[in-house]
Amino acid sequence: MSHPHPELGPPPKLPKGGLRVTPLGGLGEIGRNMTVFEYDGRLLIVDCGVLFPEEEQPGIDLILPDFSSIRDRLDDIDGIVLTHGHEDHIGAVPYLLREKPDIPLIGSKLTLALIEAKLQEHRIRPYTLEVKEGEREALGPFDCEFIAVNHSIPDALAVAIRTGAGMVVATGDFKMDQLPLDNRLTDLHAFARLSEEGIDLLLSDSTNAEVPGFVPPERDISNAIRGVFAGAQKRIIVASFASHVHRIQQILDAAHEYGRRVAFVGRSMVRNMGIARDLGYLKVPAGLVVDVKTLDDLPDDEVVLVCTGSQGEPMAALSRMANRDHQIRIVPGDTVILASSLIPGNENAVYRVINGLTRWGANVVHKGNAKVHVSGHASAGELLYFYNICKPRNLMPVHGEWRHLRANAELGAMTGVPKDRIVIAEDGVVVDLIDGKARISGKVQAGYVYVDGLSVGDVTEASLKDRRILGDEGIISVYVVVDSSTGKVVTGPNIQARGSGIDDSAFSSVIPKIEEAIARAAADGVAEPHQIQQLIRRTMGKWVSDGYRRRPMILPVVVEV
Numbered sequence: 001m002s003h004p005h006p007e008l009g010p011p012p013k014l015p016k017g018g019l020r021v022t023p024l025g026g027l028g029e030i031g032r033n034m035t036v037f038e039y040d041g042r043l044l045i046v047d048c049g050v051l052f053p054e055e056e057q058p059g060i061d062l063i064l065p066d067f068s069s070i071r072d073r074l075d076d077i078d079g080i081v082l083t084h085g086h087e088d089h090i091g092a093v094p095y096l097l098r099e100k101p102d103i104p105l106i107g108s109k110l111t112l113a114l115i116e117a118k119l120q121e122h123r124i125r126p127y128t129l130e131v132k133e134g135e136r137e138a139l140g141p142f143d144c145e146f147i148a149v150n151h152s153i154p155d156a157l158a159v160a161i162r163t164g165a166g167m168v169v170a171t172g173d174f175k176m177d178q179l180p181l182d183n184r185l186t187d188l189h190a191f192a193r194l195s196e197e198g199i200d201l202l203l204s205d206s207t208n209a210e211v212p213g214f215v216p217p218e219r220d221i222s223n224a225i226r227g228v229f230a231g232a233q234k235r236i237i238v239a240s241f242a243s244h245v246h247r248i249q250q251i252l253d254a255a256h257e258y259g260r261r262v263a264f265v266g267r268s269m270v271r272n273m274g275i276a277r278d279l280g281y282l283k284v285p286a287g288l289v290v291d292v293k294t295l296d297d298l299p300d301d302e303v304v305l306v307c308t309g310s311q312g313e314p315m316a317a318l319s320r321m322a323n324r325d326h327q328i329r330i331v332p333g334d335t336v337i338l339a340s341s342l343i344p345g346n347e348n349a350v351y352r353v354i355n356g357l358t359r360w361g362a363n364v365v366h367k368g369n370a371k372v373h374v375s376g377h378a379s380a381g382e383l384l385y386f387y388n389i390c391k392p393r394n395l396m397p398v399h400g401e402w403r404h405l406r407a408n409a410e411l412g413a414m415t416g417v418p419k420d421r422i423v424i425a426e427d428g429v430v431v432d433l434i435d436g437k438a439r440i441s442g443k444v445q446a447g448y449v450y451v452d453g454l455s456v457g458d459v460t461e462a463s464l465k466d467r468r469i470l471g472d473e474g475i476i477s478v479y480v481v482v483d484s485s486t487g488k489v490v491t492g493p494n495i496q497a498r499g500s501g502i503d504d505s506a507f508s509s510v511i512p513k514i515e516e517a518i519a520r521a522a523a524d525g526v527a528e529p530h531q532i533q534q535l536i537r538r539t540m541g542k543w544v545s546d547g548y549r550r551r552p553m554i555l556p557v558v559v560e561v
Contacts, residue, residue, distance in 0.1 A: 011430040011442025014038060018434040019165035021201070024446045025049065025065040026399050028426045030207065031088035033399060034065040035170065039163040042140040043073060045080040046159060046170050050091030051448075062451040064092045067099065069428075069444040074100040078140030079129070082107035083172025084156035085114040085243050094122040095456060102127055106137065106144070108155035113275045114243065133157060133187060147194075148187040149174035152218075152376030153243050154281045158191075165433050166200030169390070173205050173399060175378040176385065179217040181246045182281075188389055195391050201433050202392035206400030207377035209408035214381045216374045222250050224371040225337070229254045234300040234333040236260070237362075239309045239318040240340055242268035245276045247339045247373070248306060249283065255304045256285050263292040265307035265328065266317045273306075300333075309353065319349075322356030332361025339372050380411055387415040394421045394438035396431060473552040474499030476544070478514065478536050482529075484560040488522050489515055493536070500552040502544070510543040529558040 014020045019039045025032030031051035037044045051063040070077070080103055082090050093115055097103060104127045105115060112128050119126050131137060133148035143162040150156065151173050161168045169191075176186045208215070229236065236255075240247050255262045264270045276282035295303050305328065309318025318336070320326035330336075336357050338350070354364050367373045377399075378386065387395075395417045397408035409422045423431050423438050428446025431438050449456065475498050481491035493514045495507040517539045518532060536556035544550055 008429065008440070008443035010444065011432070014432065015434060016040075017164055018432050019163050019168065019201075020441075021168070021203070021396070021431045021433065021438075022069065022444060023398060023425060023427055023429070024067075024069070025051065025427055026088075027405065027429075028402050030399075030401060032063060032065055032092070032427075033089050034092065035203065035398070036070060037142065037161060037163075037168065039165060040141045041076065042142070043070065043077045044139055044142045044144075044161065045077060046161075047083055047089040047172070048080055048092045048096055049086070049088040051088065053450075062091065064095050064449040064451060064456070066428075066446050066449050067096060069446070071099065074103070077103050078142060079104040079106050081139075081144060081159050082111050082115060083159065083170070084108075084151055084153050085111040086153055086173070086241070087243070089172070090115045090118070094119055094124060095451075097124050097126060098122070101125075104129055104139075106131055106139065108132065108146075108157055110153070110155040110245075110276065110279060110281055111157075113279055114272060117271055117275060131157070134190070145194075147190045148184055150177045150180050150184060150186045151175065152241075152246060154182055154184070154245050154276075160194055160199075166393075166436060167194065167198060168201040168203065168433070169194060169199050169392070170203040170398075171205050173207070173377060175208075175215045175376055176382045177215065177217050179219050181218050181249060188386075191386070192389050195389060199390050199392045200436060201394040201396060201438050202387075202390055203396050203398045204383065204386070204408060204412075205377055206397040206404040206408035208375055208379045209383060209397070209400065209404050209411060211375075211379040212381065213379055215377070215379050216371075218246055218250075218374060221247075221371060221374060222253070225250050225254050225339075226257065228335060228337060228365050228370065228372070229258045229260070232301070232335040232363075234331070234335070235303045235305065236335045236337065237305045237307065237318070237321070237328075237330075238337045238339055239307055239316075242266065242272045242308050244340065245273075245281050248273060248276075251304065251306060251337075251339070252282070252284060252288060256288055260302050260304045261290045261295075261298060262288055262304045262306060263290055263295055265292055265305050266309075269306060269308050269317075318357075319353050322353045322360075324360075330357055330360040330362050334360075334362045336362045336364045337372055338364065338366040341367060341373055341375055380407070383408065383411050384415055387412055387417065391415075392417060393436060394423065394433065396423045396425060396438060402426075473550055474501065475553045475555060476500055476502070476540060477555040477557060478540055479557045479559075480514075480518070480532070480536065481559045481561055482518070482522075482532060489518055490561055495540075497552070500544075500550065502548060502550075502552075506547075510540060513543060514539050529560060532556075532558045 022036040025034040033047045033049045035046045101124050106129045131146045136145045145160040147158040149158045158171045238251050264273050277284050307317035309316030357364050395412040397405040405424050409424050428443050430442045432441045477496050479494040517535050533556040537554045540554050
């Protein structure tokens with residue numbers, strides 16, 4: 001199994017007749033899925049998603065793929081194929097289209113409807129091409145065939161990309177539910193047909209590769225949800241992804257059965273469920289869904305609220321309810337259902353929300369104590385079955401953290417894919433398919449691009465480090481006025497602290513040390529403000545470390561007169 005080396009340099013020019021695959025996100029992480037294919041001087045992008053921030057990225061709203069490796073080649077892009085409508089696959093599209101709005105978007109009806117609504121908020125009118133499973137479209141030199149796959153959102157597609165270098169199949173996110181709610185199965189017959197033709201490189205979803213067996217059918221959840229509805233005495237509040245149409249359908253069916261009305265809470269939830277209903281993907285009995293403003297007129301045991309926040313996102317509706325920062329107040333006897341899985345890295349945030357809800361008296365039902373969610377990704381048993389059907393000549397695990405990628409690679413090897421034809425890459429690692437063999441050929445820049453409010457890419461890792469220090473250790477500012485000719489102190493040092501846990505009166509013992517250090521420097525002819533700042537920072541830092549075992553941010557301000 002080949003894998004990247006940290007010393008990889010830029011890839012060489014792609015040989016004529018070769019196909020280049022460059023993942024810009026989705027490898028070594030859950031989210032930010034984006035892969036660039038290059039053939040005959042043209043580019044095709046599959047997916048363009050976002051990653052949601054973790055606790056060590058304070059203040060960040062979204063994390064985007066790094067477009068720098070393709071920024072000077074936007075005119076070479078023949079299209080962006082979107083496999084399905086989840087944010088980790090479509091969320092970064094508006095930011096790429098800001099740079100070139102006329103790049104065509106290719107996807108299924110629901111996927112395009114969701115991204116068009118998102119782009120409307122960014123005031124971008126995209127060029128779109130709607131496709132269905134079984135169809136083929138020529139996008140420049142890329143002959144793309146679309147295959148139905150089952151996932152936790154309707155209308156998901158895999159794509160087979162035929163070029164002169166061979167056929168590549170990208171699965172997108174998929175599983176093999178044999179009893180899907182919409183009766184739309186993963187088309188194993190189509191994959192078998194592609195296998196007969198010869199799949200030269202398979203890019204396969206790795207998210208559940210560590211989980212043995214098969215994912216239970218979505219239909220198994222219905223009884224668990226109905227059981228929760230049967231026992232609930234007051235309001236039921238359901239938190240789900242704003243695009244999880246299948247799960248919301250099950251909630252609507254249970255609400256209808258138990259005589260409750262449903263209101264959607266949150267802009268993205270209202271928007272997406274409206275789109276799904278208008279397109280016929282969500283079946284809503286007449287009178288079942290009402291405006292949230294009318295709920296005050298209904299008894300608590302006739303109310304269901306469906307909101308976002310199943311991953312503990314701080315600004316989502318459920319987190320704000322847990323923090324008493326939302327118009328909807330949790331009261332004893334309310335039932336809260338977290339109808340989704342835990343994305344790795346979000347566990348602490350989710351359990352913080354669960355504890356907050358429980359504190360106010362809610363009965364919280366989640367995957368850990370009830371069967372209210374099944375995964376949308378194929379487990380190990382399904383992947384083995386899938387590889388035996390596809391028989392890929394080369395395999396590249398995608399969509400997962402390192403442990404998932406490696407587990408998926410082992411599954412491929414078990415089914416007979418030669419180990420020297422299994423490529424475990426990471427974001428930015430370039431894989432070339434030449435003469436039927438996939439090899440790593442170099443690496444391009446593929447770091448995190450942070451969205452902070454209206455700022456895109458301005459926040460750096462250094463900025464985040466400063467934010468973490470400020471949040472964990474606080475800040476101490478030291479203000480000194482010095483004589484520009486002699487370097488001696490004229491005024492100060494004046495010291496102020498915020499969040500450091502050190503009482504202001506304690507600084508009286510460090511002021512003489514700072515004065516002595518500056519005087520010694522002045523005697524040595526040091527009068528440059530930056531040098532004096534560094535001196536103050538070292539002196540104050542040593543005092544705080546020795547006396548308090550803390551490392552706050554120290555901000556010296558030196559003014560010359």
